[in-house]
Amino acid sequence: MRVVAGRSRRRIPVVIVAGFLGAGKTTLLNHLLTNRAGVRIGVLVNDFGSIEIDAMTVAGQVDSMVSLGNGCLCCAVDTSTVDELLDRLARPAAGIDVIVIEASGLAEPRDMIRLVLASENPRVEYGGLVEVVDAAEFESTRSRHPDLGTRLSLADLVVVNKSDRLPAEGRAALLASVRALGGGTPVVTTSHGRIDPELLFEPPERPRPEERFGQLSFDQLAPGGAEGSARTSEQARRDHQEDGCVDESHLHHGYQTVSFSSVTPLHPRRLMAFLDDRPPGLYRTKGFVYFGVAGHRQKFSLHTVGAFLRFRRSRWAAGEDRATRLVLIGFGIDVEAVHAALTACLEPRPAGLTEQDMLRVLTFVEP
Numbered sequence: 428m429r430v431v432a433g434r435s436r437r438r439i440p441v442v443i444v445a446g447f448l449g450a451g452k453t454t455l456l457n458h459l460l461t462n463r464a465g466v467r468i469g470v471l472v473n474d475f476g477s478i479e480i481d482a483m484t485v486a487g488q489v490d491s492m493v494s495l496g497n498g499c500l501c502c503a504v505d506t507s508t509v510d511e512l513l514d515r516l517a518r519p520a521a522g523i524d525v526i527v528i529e530a531s532g533l534a535e536p537r538d539m540i541r542l543v544l545a546s547e548n549p550r551v552e553y554g555g556l557v558e559v560v561d562a563a564e565f566e567s568t569r570s571r572h573p574d575l576g577t578r579l580s581l582a583d584l585v586v587v588n589k590s591d592r593l594p595a596e597g598r599a600a601l602l603a604s605v606r607a608l609g610g611g612t613p614v615v616t617t618s619h620g621r622i623d624p625e626l627l628f629e630p631p632e633r634p635r636p637e638e639r640f641g642q643l644s645f646d647q648l649a650p651g652g653a654e655g656s657a658r659t660s661e662q663a664r665r666d667h668q669e670d671g672c673v674d675e676s677h678l679h680h681g682y683q684t685v686s687f688s689s690v691t692p693l694h695p696r697r698l699m700a701f702l703d704d705r706p707p708g709l710y711r712t713k714g715f716v717y718f719g720v721a722g723h724r725q726k727f728s729l730h731t732v733g734a735f736l737r738f739r740r741s742r743w744a745a746g747e748d749r750a751t752r753l754v755l756i757g758f759g760i761d762v763e764a765v766h767a768a769l770t771a772c773l774e775p776r777p778a779g780l781t782e783q784d785m786l787r788v789l790t791f792v793e794p
């Protein structure tokens with residue numbers, strides 16, 4: 428991570444929106460473009476046929492779109508072409524917060540992920556694969572595309588769209604089928620692609636996690652009591668209730684967030700054991716970690732989306748607390764259990780730890 432004038436510059440997440448023909452990818456993208464709460468979205472599509480360009484130009488986002496224009500993103504181009512397009516969107520002058528790639532219905536999501544991961548642009552990072560599924564056509568899509576299960580498991584988030592076309596009594600069964608086929612990939616339902624944009628990116632006018640945590644009182648951050656826990660179990664319970672319903676009979680997109688903060692260092696092996704075995708339904712983790720291990724006392728920012736995981740090492744800002752601050756987002760996750768699992772990773776005496784204990788973390792550190 429680059430540090431500019433004492434502030435860390437975030438990388439621009441690149442989110443891929445995939446799905447079979449007519450599932451609602453463009454509808455979802457248009458919804459994001461008109462409900463982005465100030466987030467500047469760069470768009471990479473095959474063609475702009477039905478994108479609401481007006482919505483973008485009105486907001487002064489001219490030139491934040493690039494089009495391939497010559498066929499399917501994943502099979503017609505090489506890495507350098509995609510890199511060039513990402514470079515154009517990610518250049519600082521464009522001021523883009525998130526890049527969304529709308530993959531054509533026939534694009535292979537696996538190839539799309541590879542293209543993004545292979546990008547050599549230091550300003551972008553993989554932000555996840557969203558697979559849009561047509562709720563009303565699910566069974567026929569499944570019979571026409573035997574690889575649907577693979578696609579769902581590869582995704583970081585499955586959006587079951589067109590729920591308005593589904594009879595109420597069939598919803599729970601459909602969700603159960605999608606979940607079973609997706610093998611643990613979080614599932615959210617929508618109609619007309621009306622996904623909560625916060626699932627894909629953070630609104631800039633709201634405090635970022637680090638700033639939100641920055642407002643915590645010393646008592647909340649201090650070790651002891653609940654071992655550095657920033658939230659009491661009562662708070663957790665309250666948040667859990669407020670965060671939304673995950674009852675399958677409700678087709679709105681309820682998800683939970685877990686905030687974890689501690690000035691007590693985290694044990695690298697214990698944290699990796701938690702990350703290797705992430706709770707089913709955990710969709711994203713963001714924030715940073717303090718290990719306090721000799722030679723590795725820097726700030727390790729952590730980013731996970733679905734199965735993807737990476738750390739990046741940076742310097743602490745002058746006067747910044749050495750602390751771990753994480754936000755985890757998931758569907759149907761047990762907020763208190765996740766918080767407890769992270770609390771169990773705390774290590775008050777990191778002086779006894781060595782390079783060996785850091786090895787697995789280091790394999791995920793991006794240069």
Ligand SMILES: Nc1nc2c(ncn2[C@@H]2O[C@H](COP(=O)(O)OP(=O)(O)OP(=O)(O)O)[C@@H](O)[C@H]2O)c(=O)[nH]1
Pocket residue numbers: 446447448449450451452453454455477531532588589590591592617618619620
């Ligand atoms: N009833 C209903 N129609 C929808 C919904 N979402 C999208 N549609 C309609 O479904 C059709 C296909 O939607 P698109 O957003 O173009 O789908 P797409 O995945 O981008 O399609 P391709 O680019 O052809 O792969 C359009 O006529 C949309 O208006 C929904 O939730 N409910």
